[in-house]
């Protein structure tokens with residue numbers, strides 16, 4: 001499903017939810033302009049909710065050489081971490097596949113905001129870290145789904161925390177930002193395959 005559903009109308013929210021999948025095989029192109037992409041992400045940042053309206057999420061959009069640098073760093077770091085004894089080839093292929101994309105979105109949470117709230121409202125101390133992660137996940141979902149409405153594929157990756165330091169150095173990331181997830185995206189080379197669905201009745205309960 002691309003930008004429009006069959007009858008040429010914009011996707012409904014439900015159609016967009018279905019269109020969002022983990023797409024691993026991407027192109028190095030994008031069907032929309034960088035400006036439109038930035039607007040799509042900015043719109044999500046503005047409208048996605050956060051606990052106590054804390055707005056703790058920070059997003060960094062890596063394009064061109066910066067996207068390449070991120071995945072090259074990840075390869076170097078993982079190769080070293082795996083050592084000589086283990087076969088690095090499958091990991092290299094996986095990371096090169098993420099590099100073969102249009103861009104990568106980095107999702108951060110500003111820990112200064114979280115600790116500020118913990119100080120202000122100590123009775124919720126432990127909850128603020130949880131809510132911060134939940135807020136971040138809402139941004140991930142909103143952007144992933146918004147990209148899907150444009151026919152753009154993406155997946156969700158977690159190479160944090162091992163890439164955090166190199167990423168912070170290379171992209172001028174403030175010390176207080178914690179990396180939560182990475183999202184490679186681009187035009188779809190191969191769509192996602194079939195997905196198994198557990199019975200809804202095992203997962204959704206109504207008490208009238």
Ligand SMILES: Cc1cc2nc3c(=O)[nH]c(=O)nc-3n(C[C@H](O)[C@H](O)[C@H](O)COP(=O)(O)O)c2cc1C
Nearest residue numbers: 020021022023024137155156157158159192193195
């Ligand atoms: C919280 C969360 C973490 C995930 N982490 C990863 C990950 O590290 N690597 C990955 O390839 N996919 C990751 N995924 C993608 C899931 O495997 C995927 O969403 C799920 O299998 C359903 O497939 P779909 O996205 O095509 O609907 C993650 C998804 C969620 C919601």
